[in-house]
Amino acid sequence: MFGKLTISAFVHDPITNVAILGTIIIGIVGIILLIRFKKLSWLWKNWLTSLDPKKIGVMYIAIATFMLLRGLADVLLIRTQQALSSGASHGIINADTFQQVFSAHGTMMIFFVAMGFLFGILNLIVPPQIGSRDVAFPFLNSVSFWLFAGGALLVNLSLAVGEFSAAGWLAYPPLSELSYSPGVGVDYWIWSLQIAGVGSLLSGINFLVTIIKLRAPGMTPMKMPIFIWSVLGSMSLVVFAFPILTATLSMLALDRTLGMHFFTAEAGGNAMMYVNLIWAWGHPEVYILILPAFGIFSEIVSVFSGKRLFGYKSMVWALGAITFLSFTVWLHHFFTMGAGADVNSFFGIMTMIIAIPTGVKIFNWLFTMYRGRVRLTTPMLWFLGFVVTFTLGGVAGVLMSVPAIDYQVHNSLFLVAHFHTMIIGGVLFGIFAGFTYWFPKFTGFTLNERIGRWAFWVWLFGFLLAFIPLYILGLMGATRRLDHYDASLGWQGLFIVAGIGATLICIGVALQILQVIVSIVQRKQHLVLDGDPWNGRTLEWSTVSPPPSYTFAVIPIVTDRDDFWVSKHQSIPDQVPRHYRAIAVPKNTSAGIVIAGFATLIGFAVIWQIIWLIPVALLGLIISCIIRLSHDAEEEIISAVDVERQELTARRQRDLV
Amino acid sequence: MSERVNAGLHGESAMQKQAKVLLGFWIYLMTDLVLFASLFATYAVLRSNTFGGPGGGQLFNLPLVLVETILLLTSSFTAGLLTIVLSRGNRRLVMVFLALTFVLGVGFLVIELTEFSHLIQDGNSWQRSGFLSAFFTLVGMHGLHIAVGLLWMLVVGYQVLYRGLTTAVTRRLRLISLFWHFLDIVWIFIFSIVYMIGVL
Numbered sequence: 001m002f003g004k005l006t007i008s009a010f011v012h013d014p015i016t017n018v019a020i021l022g023t024i025i026i027g028i029v030g031i032i033l034l035i036r037f038k039k040l041s042w043l044w045k046n047w048l049t050s051l052d053p054k055k056i057g058v059m060y061i062a063i064a065t066f067m068l069l070r071g072l073a074d075v076l077l078i079r080t081q082q083a084l085s086s087g088a089s090h091g092i093i094n095a096d097t098f099q100q101v102f103s104a105h106g107t108m109m110i111f112f113v114a115m116g117f118l119f120g121i122l123n124l125i126v127p128p129q130i131g132s133r134d135v136a137f138p139f140l141n142s143v144s145f146w147l148f149a150g151g152a153l154l155v156n157l158s159l160a161v162g163e164f165s166a167a168g169w170l171a172y173p174p175l176s177e178l179s180y181s182p183g184v185g186v187d188y189w190i191w192s193l194q195i196a197g198v199g200s201l202l203s204g205i206n207f208l209v210t211i212i213k214l215r216a217p218g219m220t221p222m223k224m225p226i227f228i229w230s231v232l233g234s235m236s237l238v239v240f241a242f243p244i245l246t247a248t249l250s251m252l253a254l255d256r257t258l259g260m261h262f263f264t265a266e267a268g269g270n271a272m273m274y275v276n277l278i279w280a281w282g283h284p285e286v287y288i289l290i291l292p293a294f295g296i297f298s299e300i301v302s303v304f305s306g307k308r309l310f311g312y313k314s315m316v317w318a319l320g321a322i323t324f325l326s327f328t329v330w331l332h333h334f335f336t337m338g339a340g341a342d343v344n345s346f347f348g349i350m351t352m353i354i355a356i357p358t359g360v361k362i363f364n365w366l367f368t369m370y371r372g373r374v375r376l377t378t379p380m381l382w383f384l385g386f387v388v389t390f391t392l393g394g395v396a397g398v399l400m401s402v403p404a405i406d407y408q409v410h411n412s413l414f415l416v417a418h419f420h421t422m423i424i425g426g427v428l429f430g431i432f433a434g435f436t437y438w439f440p441k442f443t444g445f446t447l448n449e450r451i452g453r454w455a456f457w458v459w460l461f462g463f464l465l466a467f468i469p470l471y472i473l474g475l476m477g478a479t480r481r482l483d484h485y486d487a488s489l490g491w492q493g494l495f496i497v498a499g500i501g502a503t504l505i506c507i508g509v510a511l512q513i514l515q516v517i518v519s520i521v522q523r524k525q526h527l528v529l530d531g532d533p534w535n536g537r538t539l540e541w542s543t544v545s546p547p548p549s550y551t552f553a554v555i556p557i558v559t560d561r562d563d564f565w566v567s568k569h570q571s572i573p574d575q576v577p578r579h580y581r582a583i584a585v586p587k588n589t590s591a592g593i594v595i596a597g598f599a600t601l602i603g604f605a606v607i608w609q610i611i612w613l614i615p616v617a618l619l620g621l622i623i624s625c626i627i628r629l630s631h632d633a634e635e636e637i638i639s640a641v642d643v644e645r646q647e648l649t650a651r652r653q654r655d656l657v
Numbered sequence: 658m659s660e661r662v663n664a665g666l667h668g669e670s671a672m673q674k675q676a677k678v679l680l681g682f683w684i685y686l687m688t689d690l691v692l693f694a695s696l697f698a699t700y701a702v703l704r705s706n707t708f709g710g711p712g713g714g715q716l717f718n719l720p721l722v723l724v725e726t727i728l729l730l731t732s733s734f735t736a737g738l739l740t741i742v743l744s745r746g747n748r749r750l751v752m753v754f755l756a757l758t759f760v761l762g763v764g765f766l767v768i769e770l771t772e773f774s775h776l777i778q779d780g781n782s783w784q785r786s787g788f789l790s791a792f793f794t795l796v797g798m799h800g801l802h803i804a805v806g807l808l809w810m811l812v813v814g815y816q817v818l819y820r821g822l823t824t825a826v827t828r829r830l831r832l833i834s835l836f837w838h839f840l841d842i843v844w845i846f847i848f849s850i851v852y853m854i855g856v857l
Contacts, residue, residue: 136677201688209681213673243688247695251794260783260790261708262699268706268787273699280695626812632825 003609004184009162015093019073020160049588051138052549054442056145057123061435063152064116067108070156072509074105075502079466083499087487098483099166100185104155106169107189111196112152114289114423117431119148119203122231122292124442125434126207128540128547129225131216131556136209138586139628144203146596151196154603158188162608165189168481170278171252173263173271178256184607187256191603194249197242199596204238207231216539218558222316225538225562226302226309229316230295233323234288240327241284248277257606272337279330287326289423291319293430294361297383300437301365303534304380305372308562311364318357318364325354335403336410344403351401355394362387377534378452382433385460386425393421396471414474417467424463432459432512440533444546445523448515455511462504469494469501530654537565544650550583550638553647580643584635591628598624671824682832686839689802693843696795697850704855706787713792713855716781718772722852725768726844732761733841736834743830748822751830755817758837759810762803769800792851799847802840809833 012020034040047055081098085091093101123141127134135141158164165185167176176186211232215224224232251262252274261267263274302309309315331339331347365387374380396418400406409415440446473494478485485491519526531545539556542564554577560566598621605613705712739754773793776782783793813829820826 137681205681205684205688208684209677213677213680239684239688240691243691244695247692247699251699254783254790254794258783260794261706261787262703262790262794264787266708267785268703268708269790270702270706270787273702277695277699622808630812630816 001610003605003611005161005608005610009184010160012160013094013097015077016097016159023156023159044590045588048593049142049590051134051142051586051588051592053123053127053135053138053141054547054549054551056141057120058442060116060120060123060145060148063149064113064120067112067116067152067155068509071105071108071113072506074101074108076506077101078105079495079499079502081483083492083496085484086492086495090484093483095483096166099168099481100164102481103165103168103171103185103189104158107165107193108155109423110169110285110289111193112148112155114427114431115196115200116148116152117435118234118289118292118427119144119200121296121431121434121438122203122207125438125540126210126228126231127214128441128543128551129538130211130214130219130228131539131552131558132210132214133551133555133583134214134586135206136214137206139589139592140202140206142589142592143595144199144206146592147199147202147599148196150596150600150603151192151194151199153600154188154192154195154607157604158185158192162188170282172278173252173255173269173274174265176252177264179264187253187607190249190253190256191607194246194253195596195599195603197245197249198599200238201242201246204235204242207235208239211235216556216558219563222313223558223561223563225295226298226312226315226319227292227295227538229319230291230298233319234291236323237284237288237291237326241281241288244277245281245285248274248281251277253606257609275334275337276330279333280327283330283333284326286419286422287322289427290430291322293386293427293434294319296430296434296437297365297386298361299538300379300383300433301368302562303437303537304375304377304383305369306375306535307368307372309364310367310370311360312561314360315364318360321357322354325350325357329354332401332406335406341403348401348403352398355398358394362391377436378447378449378456379433379437381453381456382429382436385456386429386433389421389425389429389460389463393418393425396421409474411479412474413470413478413480416480417470417474420467420470424467432456437534438540439519440526440528441531441540441545441547443523444528445519445526446528446533448519448522448526451511451515451518455508455515458504458511459508462501462506462508464501466498466501466505469498473498531650537562539564542567544654548646548650550585550643553577553580553583553643580640580647582640583638583643585638587634587636589628589634591624594624595621595628675824675828678828678832682835686835689839690843693795693798693846696791696798697846700791700795700851703787703791708786708788710786710789711781712788713851714857716776717852717855719852719856721768721772722848725765725772726848728761728765728768729841729844732758732765733838735761736837740831740834743822743827746822748817751822752814752817755810755814755830759807759814762807762810762837766800766803766807769796769803773797795851796847799840799843802836802843806833806836806840809836 034043047059050056077093078098078101081091081093091098123135155164163183163185165171165176165181165188167181167186167189171186171189174180176189211224211228251260254260255262255264255269261269263269263271265271298309298315328350329347331337331343332351335344335347365383396414400409400415400418436447436452473491476489476491478489478491528545531543532541533545534541539558542556543551556563598617601617602614602621604610605617735754735757739751739758742750742754776789781789783790809829810833813826813833816826816829822830
C-alpha cells in the first residue's frame with residue numbers, strides 16, 4: 001500500500017527528534033497565528049496565488065531564509081562534531097548522521113539558499129530595472145517558484161520521514177547507487193533537486209526572454225544596467241547547464257529505481273561518466289550564482305561612489321568571457337581522475353585564464369571608487385569585505401588550478417575553505433549587499449545601519465576565523481567529511497577555532513534578523529518618501545517605494561545608460577502625463593501550486609516506491625497542465641482612474657519631501 | 658526618461674505576445690537539445706560496454722527502423738503542410754494535416770514500442786548492460802517526447818474543432834509544428850549515431 005514507507009521511517013535519534021519537534025511546533029504556531037488573526041485567506045489571495053514577480057520574489061527570499069537557518073543548524077553540528085571528535089571522544093553524532101548532515105548542508109545551501117535568494121532578487125529587480133512591469137511569462141514564473149518550494153519541501157520532509165542522502169552534496173556513484181546506499185536518502189536528494197532544478201530551468205528561459213523582449217524602449221544592449229548583463233550571462237548558463245543536471249539525475253534515478261547500469265560498478269556502468277556530467281552542470285552553476293553577485297556589486301559600487309561604473313564595456317566583455325569560459329573548466333574538479341597530462345594541462349590553463357576577466361572586474365570596481373565620493377554604507381561594507389575575501393579565495397583557486405598542486409590538496413579542507421570563500425565571500429556577501437541596498441525599494445524604509453554594521457563586522461571576523469583554520473588544516477593533510485580523527489595529529493585546536501568562527505557567523509545572522517525586526521519596528525524613522533534613498537542611478541528607483549502593483553504607470557523611455565541618474569541631473573521637471581490609461585496585470589491563479597504539488601507528489605511516490613500513487617499523481621499533473629494551458633491567460637484591469645489616484649497620491653507624498 | 662509616452666499600456670499586442678512565446682519556445686527547444694546531447698554523450702561512452710551481452714549489431718533490425726524513420730519524416734512533412742494551410746486559415750485542411758501527423762506519429766511510436774518489447778522478451782532489457790541502459794534511455798526519451806507531442810496534438814485538435822483557429826490556437830499549432838520538426842532532427846541523429854553506426 002505504501003511501498004517502502006513503514007513506521008520505521010518515523011523513528012529517529014534524539015537530536016533529529018528535537019529538530020523535527022521544533023519544526024512542527026514552529027509550523028503549528030504559525031498556522032495558529034494565521035487563523036487567530038484571520039490572515040489565512042489574505043495569505044492565499046495576496047501571496048500564494050499571486051503572479052506578481054514582486055511577491056514571488058519575496059516568497060523566494062522567505063524560503064531561502066528558512067533554508068539558510070536549517071543549513072546553519074547543520075553547520076553547528078558539523079563544527080561541534082569536528083571540534084570534539086578527536087582521540088577517545090567520538091563527538092555528538094554517529095558517522096551515518098554526520099554524513100547526512102554534511103550532505104544536507106551542501107545541498108540546501110547551494111540549491112535552496114543561494115539559488116533561492118538569487119531568483120528572489122531577480123524577480124524583484126530585473127523587471128523594474130529594464131522598465132518592464134512583469135516577466136515574460138508570469139504564470140510560468142509561479143510554476144517555477146512552486147517547483148522550487150516543492151523541492152525544498154521534500155528536503156525538509158526527509159528529516160522527519162525516512163532519511164537524507166549520506167553520499168555528499170553531489171552524490172557520486174557508485175556510493176550513491178542502490179547497492180551501497182539502499183535507503184531512500186539518495187532518492188530524496190535526486191527528486192528534490194530534480195523538481196527544484198526544472199523550476200530553475202524554466203526560470204532561466206523566463207528571464208532570458210524577459211531581458212531580450214521586455215526592455216523599455218530605447219534601452220539598447222549597451223545601455224542596460226550591468227546587473228542586467230550579469231543576469232543575462234547567468235541565465236544563459238542556466239539554460240545550457242540545467243538540462244545536463246536533469247539528464248544526469250534522471251540517469252541516476254533510473255539506475256536506482258529501474259535497475260539500469262549507467263553508473264553502477266557492475267554490468268558495464270561507468271561512474272566517471274557521472275562525475276563528468278555532474279560537473280559539466282556543476283561548474284557553470286558556480287558562475288550562475290556568482291555572476292548576478294558581480295552585477296549587484298557593480299550597481300552598488302557605482303551608486304555609493306557617486307560615479308559611473310568604470311569600464312562598462314570591459315565589464316560587459318568580462319561577463320561574456322566568464323560566461324563562455326565557465327563551460328571549459330569542469331574537469332578541474334577531478335584532475336585526480338587520471339585523464340592524463342594533456343587533458344589536465346588544458347583544463348588547468350583554461351581555469352587560470354578565467355581569473356583574467358575576474359581580475360578585470362575587480363580593478364574596474366576599484367577604479368570606480370577611485371576619486372569617487374564614497375559613502376561607507378552597509379552595502380558598501382559588504383562590497384569591501386567581498387573584494388578582500390574573494391581575492392583571497394580566488395588566489396587559492398588559481399593555486400589549485402595547477403594539476404600538480406591539486407593532486408596534493410584534492411578533497412582536503414583546503415578545497416573546502418576555497419569554495420566556501422568564493423560562495424560565502426562572493427555570492428552570499430553579494431546577496432546581503434543587494435538585500436540591504438534594495439530593501440527600501442520594496443518596503444519604503446531603509447534597514448537599521450547601526451545593527452547592519454555590527455552584523456557585517458561579526459560576520460566578517462567569524463568568516464575569517466572559520467575558514468582560515470581550514471586552509472591550514474587542509475595543507476596539514478586533513479581531508480573533508482571527517483567525523484573523527486586521531487588526537488596525535490594535532491588538529492583539534494584549529495578545529496576548535498573554526499568552531500568559534502562558525503558560532504560568530506551564527507551571531508552575525510542573528511544580528512541580521514534582529515536588524516530586519518528592529519527596522520520594521522522603527523520604520524517611521526527610516527521612511528523613504530521620495531522613493532530614492534541612495535541617490536540611485538537605474539530605473540527601478542524612478543518609481544515610488546514600495547512600487548504599486550503595476551510598477552510603472554507609464555513605461556519609461558530610455559535615452560542613456562544610468563538613465564534615472566542622467567534625467568535627475570538634467571533637472572527636467574518630472575512630466576505629469578496628461579491622462580493615464582488602464583493597465584492589465586495577470587490575474588491570480590492557484591494552478592501553479594496545483595501543478596507543482598502534483599510534481600512533488602510524483603517525487604514522493606517514486607522515493608517511497610508507492611506504485612499506485614505514481615500514475616495517479618502523474619495523471620493529476622497532466623490534467624492540471626492541460627486545463628491551465630487550454631485557458632487563455634486571464635488578466636485583471638486596473639482602471640485609469642485607479643492608476644491616476646495612486647500616482648497622484650505618490651506624487652503628493654514625494655512633493656512633501 | 659526625460660520624456661514619457663503612453664504607448665503600450667493596455668496589456669500587450671497579440672504580436673508582442675506571439676514574439677515572446679516563440680522566442681521562449683525556441684530557447685526551450687535548445688534546452689531540450691542539451692538534454693539529448695547529454696544522453697548522446699553517455700550513449701557514446703557506454704556504447705561498447707555490453708558486459709558480454711549483445712551489441713547493436715546483433716540487436717538492431719535496420720529495415721524496421723527505416724520504416725520508423727520514413728513514418729516520422731513523413732509526419733514532419735505533413736506538420737510542415739499544416740503550418741502552410743494554417744496561414745491560409747483553412748480549418749478543414751488544418752484538421753486533415755493534424756490528423757495525418759498524429760496517425761503517422763502513432764505509427765512511429767507503435768513500431769518503437771514493438772522493438773522495445775521484442776528486445777525485453779529476448780532478455781535484452783535495460784538491466785542487461787550499460788550499453789542497453791543508454792540505448793533504452795536515449796531512444797525512450799525521444800519516444801517520450803513523441804508521446805507528449807501526440808497528447809498535445811489531441812488537446813489542440815479538440816480546440817481547433819470547438820474553438821476554431823483563434824490567435825491562441827494558431828499559436829499553439831505553430832509551436833507543435835516546431836516541436837515536431839525538432840524531434841525529427843533528434844531522430845535523424847538517433848538513426849545515424851545509434852542505429853547506422855550501431856550495425857557497422
